[in-house]
Amino acid sequence: MSRPDPAAPAPRERRLHPMSWLFVLLQQLRQFIVPLLALLLFGRGDRNELWSLIGVGALALASLWQYFTYRYTVGEDGLAIRSGLLERSLRVIPFARIHNVALQQNLLHRLFGVAEVRLESAGGARPEAEMRVLKLADALALEALVRRHATAAAEGAAATPAAPLLRLDLGEVLRLGLVSNRGMIVVGAGVAALSQTNPELLPRLIGSFGRRLLGYLDVHRFGPLEYALGGAGLLLLAVALLRLFSVALALLQYHGFRLSEHGRRLTVERGLLARWRTSASRRRIQAWTLREGVLHRVLRRRSLEVDTAVVDRHGGDRGLRELAPIAPPHACDALIEHLLPQARWNALPWRPLPAASGWRLFLPALPVTALVAALAGWRFGAWGLLALAWLPWAAYQARRQAARLAYALNDALIAVREGWWSRHWRFAELDKLQALQLVRGPLDRRCGTATLWLDTAGRGAMAPPLRIRFLPLAEARALYAELSRTLARRPLRW
Structure with a gap:
């Protein structure tokens, strides 16, 4: 074990980027943006808006305070982070404990040439360190330093140059948007957020639309066939709009996707306006999932995901998860064989x-289909019993699932x-x-x-x-x- 040279200069302390206080302030201002805009646009406000302005001022002071009291030092074996003035803290993070390095850049970050850095450990509910924000060159240098120490510790050698394993061109990103359900997830999250912020708005909109629709149906007196065709048309329209939304989201999130290998570490970069970059050691991968949905099979594609030792209990994209969001089957197989x-x-x-277990896969379809048929029969009479036609398909599907x-x-x-x-x-x-x-x-x-x-x-x-x-x-x-x-x-x- 080598001893530190007493004549060697001590590592110098470093600050965050001079504009880091602004990015911290903007992140904290989200809850105050509505009353602040109202005050700026209309020139007057009530007591709540006045308190909002006072809160904005306090947040600005806190952001400046964080910038002037936050220091970090890059040593031979780890990072030392100092923060606070009245109540000081010193956090030492060995490089061996850092399992994942995540660099995030939104559009404003890219305009200023900075990045937010998160250092993750295995199983941590929170990052070991969040640096908001560093110069992009400093962030990349810190990531390379962590990668070099991890590679040297695992292999006893210097890190090898980055080797690209997978790239997604524009056509693959468009295919990813078609096969994914990100549009439905975002819409569902938006509906949930709207119901929390304004519980009365969503029921009012649904009630108004329902009354107009029922009035239109009562006037025209459609038959069961017209009901079925109209419902199918509305369903197809909703699916098409959600798929288009999913394609737009895929372009924003996965444009320029690149999976590369640096020694024993994997690095993923992606994003159109906001750029996201994360890296993790291959030995931190715990389990693998290879998926092939219906649209995957139509387009002859699959997706490959991994679970890592970094646990994100608050959601989001903290850890390395998708090695191949979409790729041909042979590319996924080659990636697994390589890793x-x-x-x-x-x-x-x-x-x-045993293929005889198919009837157990079929059992959950029975009560659901019976309930749907009962409701449809009550509303449409004998035509509603057509819902029972789903049972033969469910039995066939369960049989095929059991065979696989x-x-x-x-x-x-x-x-x-x-x-x-x-x-x-x-x-x-x-x-x-x-x-x-x-x-x-x-x-x-x-x-x-x-x-x-x-x-x-x-x-x-x-x-x-x-x-x-x-x-x-x-x-x-x-x-x-x-x-x-x-x-x-x-x-x-x-």
Whole structure:
């Protein structure tokens, strides 16, 4: 172990960017923007608006205070961050503890040539450090420094030059917008926010639209066929508008997407107006998800996502999640083979599960279809019973899903394959498994089956569970015992 040279100069303390107080202030001003605009536009305000101005002044002083009291020092083995004047704090963050470095730039950041830096650790509910904001060159240098220390610690060598693994051109980004549901998610979030800020507005709008629609329908006296055609037309229009909105969001969020490899670290860059850049060590990846929805299959595309040890409990894009938002199947397979060469992804020994379990996948469709048919029959009479025509399709879909159920296990990886209409593959390295659980519900006890749950350090909010369902009891116990012995022999890597 090398000792510090007493003659070497001490690392100098550094400040944030001189305009950092402005970005902190703008971020805190969101809740005050409406009364402030009202006061500026109309020239007068009530007591609440006066208090809002006082709050704005206090926030401005707090932002300036943070700039003048925030210092950070880059040492040989980590960062030291000082903050506060009356109540001072010193936080030392070793480079070995930093698992993810995220750089974010909105449009204003890009105009000023600055970036917001977040340093993440495994399982942390909050970042180890948030630097708002640094010069872009300083932010990139800090990211490179963390990457270089992580690479040297893991491999005993200097970091290798960045190697691009995947790029998305404009056509791929447009395909991503078509297959994603981001438009529906954003609209749903907007409706939820509107209902919280003004609970009366949304019911009033829905009630007004409903009264006009019912009045129009009563005047024209449409029959059941016209009702069906009109409803289908409105549904198609809504789907088309949401897909166009999803395409616009995909262009904003994923334009210029680039996945690159720096030694043992993966880095993702993306964004049109706002740029987002994050990096994480490959060994922090806990589990993988390969998806193939209906539109994916039409366009012959898949998506590849990962769960990392960095947990985001507040939502957002803190950790590395999407390695391939959309790509051809062979590109996804090549990416898995490159990052997990020991897993032999293309030669996994898949073991099918009993196809007779299809009726259990069909069971949830029965009460839902019966309820919809009852409501439709009450409103439209005998025509409403046509909803029962969904049952044969649900039975066929459940049968096909059961035929595709399978799992695979080798000396490095365990994988589960599920779905038919919309498919996914969920897999993890054996060295990343933390816990096993064998569960038997009432139907399992009657059918002589069990479900094996496998737990890792991190799981994405939208990721399917890593589980093997409908295993025959003897096979489930044998698999549980085999994995237990394997986990007992191997150290946990995360």
